[in-house]
Amino acid sequence: MPDRATIDDLFAAAKAAQARAHVPYSRFPVGAAIRDEAGRVHAGANVENAAYPQGSCAEAAAITRMVVEGGTRIAEILVIGEGDVLCTPCGGCRQRIREFARPDTPIHVAGPEGVRRTFTLDALLPYSFGPDNLESAGDAT
């Protein structure tokens, strides 16, 4: 793999993670792969639970891996799902991505055949709340 991962690298990593998703309830495997600020790739899959609300999304897993592996910024993220409908990140995951991304950070949405569409974070989560909101409120206390 080159120093700076390509979209093809992200797609391959997300697809490999998707193949390991634990989805006995929805049967809807999702994979996600992040390129961090250093060009490294961190992938995750959704992991469901018999106590349904305890299941977690692929993006959350990829973000956790990025953090524990030393990444601090999402330069780019790719999400892969199945079916004809675009597997865009859920609302909660848009907010999770927001924590580590910028408004123009690309979010690639893929199906089994490859990337279908690319959005910016700002397009999927406009007028978002993030760390800068808290920083700008610091003077008020």
Ligand code: THU
């Ligand atoms: N899922 C994700 O992993 N990411 C998303 O952004 C959307 C939904 C998962 C959660 C659940 O395991 C399955 O897809 C069906 O909702």
